[in-house]
Amino acid sequence: xxxxxQTPRHLVMGMTNKKSLKCEQHLGHNAMYWYKQSxxxxxxxxxxxxxxxxxxxxxxxxxxxxxxxxxxxxxxxxHTLQPEDSALYLCASSRTSGGSNEQFFGPGTRLTVL
Amino acid sequence: xxxxxxxxxxxxxxxxxxxINCTYQTSGFNGLFWYQQHAGEAPTxxxxxxxxxxxxxxxxxxxxxxxxxxxxxLLKELxxxxxASYLCAVRDTGTASKLTFGTGTRLQVTL
Numbered sequence: 001x002x003x004x005x006q007t008p009r010h011l012v013m014g015m016t017n018k019k020s021l022k023c024e025q026h027l028g029h030n031a032m033y034w035y036k037q038s039x040x041x042x043x044x045x046x047x048x049x050x051x052x053x054x055x056x057x058x059x060x061x062x063x064x065x066x067x068x069x070x071x072x073x074x075x076x077x078x079h080t081l082q083p084e085d086s087a088l089y090l091c092a093s094s095r096t097s098g099g100s101n102e103q104f105f106g107p108g109t110r111l112t113v114l
Numbered sequence: 115x116x117x118x119x120x121x122x123x124x125x126x127x128x129x130x131x132x133x134i135n136c137t138y139q140t141s142g143f144n145g146l147f148w149y150q151q152h153a154g155e156a157p158t159x160x161x162x163x164x165x166x167x168x169x170x171x172x173x174x175x176x177x178x179x180x181x182x183x184x185x186x187x188l189l190k191e192l193x194x195x196x197x198a199s200y201l202c203a204v205r206d207t208g209t210a211s212k213l214t215f216g217t218g219t220r221l222q223v224t225l
Contacts, residue, residue, distance in 0.1 A: 056212060100147075103213065
């Protein structure tokens with residue numbers, strides 16, 4: 001257990017569906033992240049939130065919409081996805097006050113778009 | 115931008131020592147991280163280097179040479195449970211939180 005939880009763990013959706021991924025961290029961190037992990041590709045940073053403010057959007061298509069209501073919770077709203085969006089979506093959190101500030105990852109949501 | 119290279123796969127024998135290399139070319143540098151990821155699980159933090167030299171933590175050590183854009187992760191006394199992917203990641207200077215990951219090295223430990 002890393003202190004970062006994600007739900008659901010698995011999700012299958014059609015291209016016209018709308019769904020949301022949820023992430024919660026119990027570590028008192030102020031930064032939260034969404035990553036996409038596809039087979040044989042590097043972990044790809046999607047969004048960064050620092051104290052609830054979005055500080056990074058890595059040219060992510062608008063069909064992915066993040067929401068960060070507070071420093072402990074992060075959502076990724078999904079709509080009209082494409083089959084190539086099928087991947088493991090990982091949430092992470094960290095401090096940003098100096099030092100290593102290593103990121104702690106959740107177990108991920110395995111998403112399949114049909 | 116960042117470019118990070120590491121071998122795709124490696125195989126080593128239980129009890130042996132293995133070195134996983136990582137080279138990087140970056141526009142900014144504020145630290146290098148190694149993560150371990152078992153199949154189907156979350157990446158977990160192993161080590162952090164921001165200054166040149168060797169950081170030792172039990173069976174695992176990590177080395178950094180900033181002038182050469184080079185790091186390695188050294189695993190000693192290999193155990194079967196060390197079979198996993200090892201991810202090298204570089205942190206940018208601009209945004210304190212932004213990490214760029216390599217594709218990972220899948221290590222298989224055999225008997």
